[in-house]
Amino acid sequence: MTESQGISRRRILTIAAGVAGASATGAAAVLGTATPAQAAKVPQKAVKYQDTPKGEASCENCELFEAPSSCKTVDGTVSPQGWCMVYVKKPS
Numbered sequence: 250m251t252e253s254q255g256i257s258r259r260r261i262l263t264i265a266a267g268v269a270g271a272s273a274t275g276a277a278a279v280l281g282t283a284t285p286a287q288a289a290k291v292p293q294k295a296v297k298y299q300d301t302p303k304g305e306a307s308c309e310n311c312e313l314f315e316a317p318s319s320c321k322t323v324d325g326t327v328s329p330q331g332w333c334m335v336y337v338k339k340p341s
Contacts, residue, residue, distance in 0.1 A: 256295045261335055264289055264322055290324040296333040298323055303332040312337040 308314040309329035313321045313336075320327045322335050 256291055258334070261291050261296055261322075264291060264335075290320075290322060291335075293323055293325050293327075293333070296323055296335050298327070298331060298333040300328045300331050302330055303336070306332055306336050306338065308332065308336075310339050312339045 307329065308320065308327050308331045309316075311320075313323075314327065314329070315321060316329070318326050318328065320333075323333055
C-alpha cells in the first residue's frame with residue numbers, strides 16, 4: 250500500500266502494539282499524558298472494521314475496546330460485536 254492509498258498495515262500494527270503495550274504496563278497512566286501511539290487513531294476502513302465478529306473474536310473481548318462503543322486504536326463508533334484486523338485478545 251502506498252502513502253497515497255492511506256495508512257499501511259505495518260503502521261496500524263505498530264500503533265496497536267504501542268497501545269497494547271502502554272495499557273499493559275500502565276505507562277501512560279503513570280506519565281499522565283497520551284503517547285503518540287494512543288493519540289493516533291486509524292480509520293475503520295484501513296483496518297477492515299466490520300460490525301460482525303470474526304469467529305469468536307469480537308471487539309468486546311479485545312484489549313483495545315473501550316465500552317460502550319469506542320476503541321483505543323480505531324476511529325469512530327465501534328460495536329461490541331464488531332471486529333477489525335488489529336484485534337488483540339484480552340488475557341484470560
